[in-house]
Amino acid sequence: MTKARTGLVKTDKGQQTRAAILKTALEVFREQGYEGATMRAIAERAGVALGNAYYYFHSKEHLIQAFYGELHEEHLAACAPLLDRERDLKPRLLEVMRAMIKTLEPYHQFAGKLFKIAADPHSPLNPFSDESDPARRQSIELFREVVTDSSAGIPKDLMSELPYMLWLYHMGIVLFWIHDSSSSHARTYRLIDRSVQIIDKLIRVASNPLMSRLRKSAIRLMAEL
Amino acid sequence: MTKARTGLVKTDKGQQTRAAILKTALEVFREQGYEGATMRAIAERAGVALGNAYYYFHSKEHLIQAFYGELHEEHLAACAPLLDRERDLKPRLLEVMRAMIKTLEPYHQFAGKLFKIAADPHSPLNPFSDESDPARRQSIELFREVVTDSSAGIPKDLMSELPYMLWLYHMGIVLFWIHDSSSSHARTYRLIDRSVQIIDKLIRVASNPLMSRLRKSAIRLMAEL
DNA sequence: TATGCGACTTGAACGTGTTCAAAACTTTGC
DNA sequence: GCAAAGTTTTGAACACGTTCAAGTCGCATA
Numbered sequence: 045m046t047k048a049r050t051g052l053v054k055t056d057k058g059q060q061t062r063a064a065i066l067k068t069a070l071e072v073f074r075e076q077g078y079e080g081a082t083m084r085a086i087a088e089r090a091g092v093a094l095g096n097a098y099y100y101f102h103s104k105e106h107l108i109q110a111f112y113g114e115l116h117e118e119h120l121a122a123c124a125p126l127l128d129r130e131r132d133l134k135p136r137l138l139e140v141m142r143a144m145i146k147t148l149e150p151y152h153q154f155a156g157k158l159f160k161i162a163a164d165p166h167s168p169l170n171p172f173s174d175e176s177d178p179a180r181r182q183s184i185e186l187f188r189e190v191v192t193d194s195s196a197g198i199p200k201d202l203m204s205e206l207p208y209m210l211w212l213y214h215m216g217i218v219l220f221w222i223h224d225s226s227s228s229h230a231r232t233y234r235l236i237d238r239s240v241q242i243i244d245k246l247i248r249v250a251s252n253p254l255m256s257r258l259r260k261s262a263i264r265l266m267a268e269l
Numbered sequence: 270m271t272k273a274r275t276g277l278v279k280t281d282k283g284q285q286t287r288a289a290i291l292k293t294a295l296e297v298f299r300e301q302g303y304e305g306a307t308m309r310a311i312a313e314r315a316g317v318a319l320g321n322a323y324y325y326f327h328s329k330e331h332l333i334q335a336f337y338g339e340l341h342e343e344h345l346a347a348c349a350p351l352l353d354r355e356r357d358l359k360p361r362l363l364e365v366m367r368a369m370i371k372t373l374e375p376y377h378q379f380a381g382k383l384f385k386i387a388a389d390p391h392s393p394l395n396p397f398s399d400e401s402d403p404a405r406r407q408s409i410e411l412f413r414e415v416v417t418d419s420s421a422g423i424p425k426d427l428m429s430e431l432p433y434m435l436w437l438y439h440m441g442i443v444l445f446w447i448h449d450s451s452s453s454h455a456r457t458y459r460l461i462d463r464s465v466q467i468i469d470k471l472i473r474v475a476s477n478p479l480m481s482r483l484r485k486s487a488i489r490l491m492a493e494l
Numbered sequence: 495t496a497t498g499c500g501a502c503t504t505g506a507a508c509g510t511g512t513t514c515a516a517a518a519c520t521t522t523g524c
Numbered sequence: 525g526c527a528a529a530g531t532t533t534t535g536a537a538c539a540c541g542t543t544c545a546a547g548t549c550g551c552a553t554a
Binding site: 045054055057058061092093094096099 | 530531532533534535536
């Protein structure tokens, strides 16, 4: 995960510098928000020159992409215990979604800026872009794990598209959360509870052999998008 | 619509200057894209000092908000003829959606940037923000016109929420269009054709008295979001 | 006509993200 | 051990969005 997306880390020392900059950046982001965290501030606090930060991260946005990676790791770690233990689909999905929001929590105030950047179709941070393909794959992979390792009997055709659908769903939840100003994001958690319930039911219904035709047409529509 | 959102136009001369800056900005935006169109370039081409542009538009983003206004006017003008003539809901909605994409067409290359800015929950351009409330209202108003002046017999409770739902739907289409790189945005037009068809059917079904309970619960869910 | 006031206009200055040529350091080949 | 090649680090410089103190203009009132 800590791979050199910038492709410019050949030395052990370089690796360390890169890590130091990233670590400092996360701190400053958390403390000052997105605009408050100037590249100069980050570089200074990390004890390197301004230009050096740009040697390891092409832009401020790329710094954020690395930040995403860290978040994903954290999210994985938070989910892992339950995913190892629980086999029922609904609680698995519920846990993944809740853990995600909890992981994101400290960054809510500037998650909006993140989203803003990610929303730009030309930005490397756009979740649909080629450049963030690895991050997206990893994320989808998590949802694949959620469904494949569950005890639910899900038909093959659905199984192949379901992780992507759930990934889209989780993007929607994040979008909601970003705009959710209720205390402790109670509304987001409520939305998660309800929507997971609905999704669980939908999957059961769609898995019914009688539903194969409807399921197929829905999957075809999905595939086109 | 050409109201002074910045609140600083009291003279006829001021009005003219403001209009000149806006007009020039649109040109430069179309020619150079969002980042290419620097405030300096706009000001220079408009024959005013840099600071003067900021006298009339608090920021580059506010300039874009005014730009939205212009687009909306254009869109309205494009729809009007058919809306005056046609009373059937499906072609009305279809025309509104197609005309929107056609109006947006010249700006596709930098519509992404627009969207990026608009996506920031803290930006005044965010379609959900207070500041863009008037623009949003106007837009929703258009959809209200689409349904109220149609010949479809739509129940009251649905009628009150439907314009907002359609507005959300149209936001989704725009989002798709921004990412649509197919030639002439054929995929977007196809999506519009299909989704309008589905929506039309859904409205018919939901308007059936037998469906009032399901309809009510769906409307309640909408209202909560 | 002179004077004052408010609307408009100016451009220098600030802080930002980003670039880049050059310096400093490290490794490699001999 | 030393030069060359590669890697990392530096900080000055650039263009941009934005701010602001100071200036100009038009016009109503004395």
